[in-house]
Amino acid sequence: MSIKTSVVSELLQALPQLRTQIYFKSSLTALSHAMEDQVLAAMTENPLLIASFQRESFYRQEANRYHRLAQKSNQVYVLAAAETDFSNASEEYETVAFDPYQDALRHEWHLVVISQHYTTCLVCRERQNPALELYSAELPVSFDIDPARQFEGIWTSDREASHIAADILLQRILTYRPELRTKINQAQRDFGLLRFSSRASSTSTRKVVGKQRSSQRVDSDPFVQRLVTYLQASQYKLLKAYGSIALQERKERLVNSITAAIRRGSDSGQPLHPQEILKVAVQQLGKAVYASRCLIYRAQSTDATATISHEFVSSAEVSSLIGKKLPLRQNPLFQEVLQQQERVYVADTHSDERIGTSQVLSTVVEQWAIRSWLMVPIFYQGKLLGIIELHHCGETTYQWQKDDTALVEAIATQIGATLIQAEAYANLEDLNQQLEALDRTRSNLIAITGHELRTPLSTIQVCLESLASEPDMPLELQQVMLNTALADSERMRKLIQDFLTLSNLESGRIQWHLESLPLEECISLAISRTRTRTSAEDLPEIVIQIPQELPLVRVDGDWLVEVISKLLDNACKFTPTDGQIMIAARCNGSQMLEVIVADTGRGIEPNRLEVVFDRFYQEEGALRRTAGGTGLGLAICRQIVNSWGGQIWAESAGKDRGSQFHFTVPISENRHEQMSLVTSG
Structure with a gap:
């Protein structure tokens, strides 16, 4: 049976002059006990008492009191949603089990007492309190959050209000237990109750009756009023304390998660990875703060865009932004963050002037379905390290609470310090490696x-x-x-x-004389230099494979000849006389030319392809070399090539399988000069 009508709503419709108040459950419990004690203290009264308990578990806490109340009156009615053995019954008093899913009483709390000399009415419905639900999820099990539940309703000693509330509840009882009609009719006659339906259809009668009954109004005990006020204030402070404890617990959990990420890196002996820290932080923060989407990304004040690498989304309906580029330089919100060095909040992107006047932000809001937007900077000692963003996506706006924003700002501060620590740790590891390299050198x-x-x-x-x-x-x-x-x-x-x-x-004291040159000329000079220093019978075969119409290169000719000569000397040193050395060249993109010096000599182990360019590196060791040399040739080649913006690297299939040395040099941009040289050639 579905009964959606609220008793509070019906009472307010009948008496619109009534004003509701907010009560904590602990206050309602105190008021109810005061009203029940008034019945128990009466000597000869035989009042009508109607109580609605939401759930059977709440009723069981008060069952003993109602056994005593039933000794004072034969008109006691108790309503509750059945959970175990609560059911419709007529024993010491009437019990009524209403539908726990379809009846609006499951959200309400009522107690009405009517006697010949006084009346009292407590009619309330529970308010939805998302913050309370959040606190209850965050707090330890030992905390009892139930007394902080909030209700909205009316507590009054007005006879007319009490009679109307009693009549509404009696009609609800008849819906579930029609066999009690005779008993309920008797209560209506004994206590002068009128049917709510007839009262609603006759406004003049209701006014007359209201006037007569208002004259019989009894003021509630001032002591009870003071007690309730005290309980309300105490419960409010307790709720704030719960919230503060929950917030602190959430902060500590997030900080512990970030710290655990740091510890995993340091315990493993590996450098800390800032990206791993951001990955952990965005997941933990996204779960702790209500948001459709949570982003954390690195950003500096001079960046034009930021790439989203770390994200939390609350559901599959929220689109992912991983890999997307977020505009920064043309983003008014980001520029406001830089200027104010504090968070920026957009309550409604549909009406915010900053969004409306920016084509960039309007596009972002439309594509990413952002309705409410919170942007919190990650600063460390005045330096911007990154941004935390919370997005609410949907048809309605969302207001993040102060506790939420305080949590995000606290985590931003922690992330900033952690990133600096991680980068310092990584830099320290780099310095240690450099020191080790220097020691080896x-x-x-x-x-x-x-x-x-x-x-x-x-x-x-x-x-x-x-x-x-x-x-x-x-x-x-x-x-x-x-x-x-x-x-x-x-x-x-x-x-x-x-x-x-x-x-x-290495010290940058070389003066480069860059000019546009044909590569073939430099290769010929390098081969001539090699043949001058080495007898012909000791040289392997040298093959040149240079395509025609190769573009000119923009280099210092003498130093390019030096690079090719040293690579040729190195190849001759490790290639037998019956082997072969090949010099080739090809375009590597539109800006660079790649030169390859390959040999069929002893080759290089894969794990040594990088270290061969280190200073003083000798494959066989410093004191047992058969090929001679200082181990500086390849290091010099690397310094020369890098100075021109090129790269140099080695490739080899392994021991005794030959090796190939590659390096790139910039192509000349002087096309006219190139054409002239080609024509003259």
């Missing part, structure tokens, strides 16, 4: 210079001592001694020259 430098300088010096010393001490030495042997000393002195000169070259490159 120092060790290699000591070993290599000790070997590369001491060995030729020892040879030179032996040769010179022999020439000085043996004047009768044959001319042929003297020439051998001189040639050996000259060769080792040249070896030392090259070592020192490589040291100076790398130092100048």
Whole structure:
């Protein structure tokens, strides 16, 4: 049986001059007990008492009191929604089980007492309180939130209001228990009740009756009024305390989640990852704060756009923005955040002037279905690190509570400090790696210079001592001694020259003389230099594969020849004489030209493809090398190529399977000069 009508609504319709008030459940309990105690204290009264308890569990808490009340009156009626064994019955008093799903009484709380000398009426309906539901979900089990439930209704001793409320409830009882009609009719006669339907159809009769009964009004006990006021104030403070505890608990949970993400990184010995922190934070914050969509992204004051990488959406109906670009430079809300350095809130995007006057924001709101918008900056010591955004998507607007905004701002502060800490940790790891690399460089430098300088010096010393001490030495042997000393002195000169070259490159002291040149010319000069330094029988075959009409390159010619020469020397060093070295070139996009020096030599292990460009790197170790060299050639090549905006890298299929060295150089933009050179050629 569906009865949607509210008793409170019917009473207000009959007496529109009544004004409702807000009561906590604890206040209603105190009022009800006061009204019941008034009945129990009466000596000869036989009043009518009607109580509605919402649910059977609430009735069971008061069952003992109603056994005592039934001894004072034979007109006691108790209504409740059945949960276990509560049912329609006529024992010490009448019990009425109403429909727990279809009757509006499941949301209401009523107590009406009518006697010959006084009346009291308490008629209330429960208010929906989302904040209370949120608190109850967040608070520990030990907290009892039930007394803080809020009701809206009327408490009065006015006889007319009490009679109308009693009549409405008696008609509801007859709906469920029509067999009580005789008893209820007797109560109506004994207490002078009129049917609500006849009273509603006769306005003049209602006014006369109201006037007569108003004269019989009894003022409620001032002590009860003061008690209720005290309970209301105390319950309000308690509710605020609950809210504060819940908010603090939510903050701590979010902070703990972020801290756990940090700890996972640090405990594993790996650098902290800011992206992992943002990923955890957006999920936890999105669940804690009511929002259709929660975004956290990195942003700086000079950024034109931001790419969304971390997001929480409340349901599948809310579109995802992962991978989307959010405009910043042309975003008035973002610019307002930068200027004010505080959160920006848009209550209704459909009516906000900032949205209406910005084509960019209007497009964003329409595409992403944003109705209410909260943007909270992530600052650390005045530096913008990122943004937290909350979107409410739907037909209606949404007002985030102060507790919600305070929570978001607290988390923004925590994220800012955490990001700085993570970046500092990552920077520290980079510094540690650099220090380790420097230490390796120092060790290699000591070993290599000790070997590369001491060995030729020892040879030179032996040769010179022999020439000085043996004047009768044959001319042929003297020439051998001189040639050996000259060769080792040249070896030392090259070592020192490589040291100076790398130092100048790393310190930026090289003056580049860039010009547009054909690549073929530089390759020819590099091959000639290599052949001059190496005998023909020791050189492997060198093959050149350069396509015709190759564009000019914008480089310093001498240094480009140096790069190709060092790569050729390196290839010759590790390729047998029956092997092959190939030099090729091709366009790498519209801005760069790629040069490849490939050989069929000993190859490089995959895990060493990056470190071969380190200073003083020697594949066989510093003191047991068969190929010689300082280990600075590839490091010098990398410095030269990087200075021109190019890249250099190595590829190899593995040991004894050859290797390929690639580098890129910029293509000349002087097309007229290129055409002239091609024509003259």
